[in-house]
Amino acid sequence: MIDLNHHLNIASRSRHPSPLKKIIQFMAMNDMVSLAGGLPHPSLFPLHTSTITASSPCTKHQVKLDLSAGKAENPFASFLQYGSGAGNAQLRQWCRDFTQHVHRPLCESFDILLHPGNTNAWSKVVNLLCERGEYILCEEFTYPSAQACWIPLGNYAAPVAMDAQGIRDDSLESTLAGWELNHPGIQRPHVLYLVSVGSNPTGVTMGVERRRKIYEICVRYDIIIVEDDPYFFLQFPEYELNPKTINDTSTSNKQFLASLAPSFLQIDYQGRVIRLESFSKTLAPGLRLGYFIAHPFFIQRLLLATEVETQDPSGLSQAVVLSLLQTWGMDGYLTWLRNLRHEYQARRDWMIRAFQHEFTLVPGSQHPDLDVADSTLVAVLDAVPIFSFVPPTGGMFIWAQFHLHANPTFQKMRKDQSLEDPEECFAEYFWEMLVEERVLLTPGSYYHPWQGKDKVTIQARGAKPAVTNFRISFSMTTREEMERGIARLAKVVRASWEL
Ligand SMILES: Cc1ncc(COP(=O)(O)O)c(C=O)c1O
Incomplete structure (x- = not known):
């Protein structure tokens, strides 16, 4: 030290x-x-015993936790x-x-x-x-x-x-x-x-x-x-975009x-x-x-x-x-964590499959103009790249970067001299369309680091031009809800990109 x-x-x-x-x-x-x-x-504490039912890490049976039993010293x-x-x-x-x-x-x-x-x-x-x-x-x-x-x-x-x-x-x-x-x-x-x-x-x-x-x-x-x-x-x-291995x-x-x-x-x-x-x-x-x-x-x-x-x-x-x-x-807790990892991995895969159902997913290398990392996948609709993302290798989120070059509303916003931050204006307009269609994503602007009052626009805070991000969470919804949500997203994309 x-x-x-x-x-x-x-x-x-x-x-x-x-x-x-x-x-x-x-x-x-x-x-x-x-x-x-x-x-x-302690004799005046109104709580005396407590029994809680918990999952077992390995089986479908439940275990009972008796909090009042404890160890002698506890x-x-x-x-x-x-x-x-x-x-x-x-x-x-x-x-x-x-x-x-x-x-x-x-x-x-x-x-x-x-x-x-x-x-x-x-x-x-x-x-x-x-x-x-x-x-x-x-x-x-x-x-x-x-x-x-x-x-x-x-x-x-x-x-x-x-x-x-x-x-x-x-x-x-x-x-x-x-x-x-x-x-x-x-x-x-x-x-x-x-x-x-x-x-x-x-x-x-x-x-x-x-x-x-x-x-x-x-x-x-x-x-x-x-x-x-x-x-x-x-x-x-x-x-794996085209899985060869069975998920073990x-x-x-x-x-x-x-x-x-x-x-x-x-x-x-x-x-x-x-x-x-x-x-x-x-x-x-x-x-x-x-x-x-x-x-x-x-x-x-x-x-x-x-x-x-x-x-x-x-x-x-x-x-x-x-x-x-x-x-x-300790072994039981690790088993619990191992199973948990599989649960979230399955949810990630459902979400990406839902993308695949509504869009065509292609490797980023097929769109060199987008300047994205090698492991990126691009979601394409009618030959137009709409958003790209790196399939997550952990956690609960997909960070989708929407490419706005071909979006007619964004093109108009970009030409409008009165708009200081066209990407953010577009993000707000698009987010409202999504909410109207009843699908909720987290705006990417929340995650751009704060660097002081002189750097307020998204670009001043480091964002690339003509892109906007949304965070898509795969932790909370069922597979059916995910599919419904992504179908709604695709519908809004079609309307906004005029496809
Ligand atoms: C990066 C990160 N840190 C901290 C938290 C919050 O953790 P806690 O519930 O332990 O306060 C979250 C929850 O979303 C998170 O994503």
């Missing part, structure tokens, strides 16, 4: 331990009569009481063992801290590392809630160009090498925010070689990597783990990776539970903030998740 102290912002350097949390340890001492705490008496009431801030010790240990088994961190010295989901975890990291006015390195298209957190804090995005593997190392290098020249007087960014598996919105996953290159650049320029990775276990093999669901947990792109933890030899894990996409988002994995240096400071901001995540959620994981065991 190298000295990373200079990465902390003034607020986190000035934090003191919460005095209330300090005294809690003394309450547990043998024979202590505590007249100190403001804890409610009766149900202890989950209802104030905790330490770091979260339940047994659950933390479970997460630690799981991390060791799955990610095999290169830095042996790492700690776990529970948090109430990655949204809050990222906000804690921004408040740990960033000062007002600083730029944060992020993907060219980034998760909107992540930037909605830093915009009011006076931070800006420094977007890094992407391809089908996520952010490009050459683009990261040139952004950093040219920083002083292009941003005189502004401090070079020292934080990289990444969704490197099944990125939201682009669906792309970063392979190991790219990770190594990105990591080495971060070492050279002294950058902290924040890996927001809720989709880690939802990694799929590449989509009979892999073992070992093969499943070996098939996953590694976390940056496996590459990090300096303790400069802060990883955000969430149970939202693997169990349920309403649990509001996840955990940080980072060097103890960062975990200690994050704990100080946790103690006075959120305290422990909900005790009930911790009780449910601990009980579920203990009942399933």
Whole structure:
């Protein structure tokens, strides 16, 4: 571990331990009569026992979780009481063992801290590392809630160009090498925010070689990597346009783990990776539970903030998740994740097949004029390329780039001198047509990183001319709904492109 102290912002350097949390340890001492705490008496908790029915990871049978049974040292009431801030010790240990088994961190010295989901975890990291006015390195298209957190804090995005593997190392290098020249007087960014598996919105996953290159650049320029990775276990093999192989669901947990792109933890030899894990996409988002994995240096400071901001995540959620994981065991949880991956992979395939039903899908190489990555597929209607996308290798989303050259309405908008942002005007008009037809996509403009008030139009924020993006999610709908939705999309395309 190298000295990373200079990465902390003034607020986190000035934090003191919460005095209330300090005294809690003394309450547990043998024979202590505590007249100190403001804890409610457990006999006055109105909740006594709780039984939850859960799925079994391997069979169709259900398992019963008795939260009141627990282990001797963890009766149900202890989950209802104030905790330490770091979260339940047994659950933390479970997460630690799981991390060791799955990610095999290169830095042996790492700690776990529970948090109430990655949204809050990222906000804690921004408040740990960033000062007002600083730029944060992020993907060219980034998760909107992540930037909605830093915009009011006076931070800006420094977007890094992407391809089908996520952010490009050459683009990261040139952004950093040219920083002083292009941003005189502004401090070079020292934080990289990444969704490197099944990125939201682009669906792309970063392979190991790219990770190594990105990591080495971060070492050279002294950058902290924040890996927001809720989709880690939802990694799929590449989509086959004309499938030759039968989708094999009979892999073992070992093969499943070996098939996953590694976390940056496996590459990090300096303790400069802060990883955000969430149970939202693997169990349920309403649990509001996840955990940080980072060097103890960062975990200690994050704990100080946790103690006075959120305290422990909900005790009930911790009780449910601990009980579920203990009942399933690590192998059972991995089986659950392996099956989950197949479920989402099937949904991705249904969505692309629905595209194939309404459009002709061809490899991007057949449309060199579109300047798209090799693995891109182009959806064509009556010989007109309408949209292109890289079939996702993880996550829940397809990032569709609509090509507007041949669209008559866009051509008119482009000629209209009064329109400052014709691509965005077209996107709004097209989105309204879709809503009228009762099919809802997420506008791509949400994902263009915020770079300050002088860069408001989509093009000023880095978009290519004559294209507009929409995010299409394949997680929530049935196959029939997907087919209906894509048929409606095709109908709107025909009307708008006048085909
Ligand atoms: C990249 C990314 N980070 C974080 C979240 C939210 O995670 P959580 O539910 O753990 O707050 C999402 C959810 O959509 C996401 O896509």
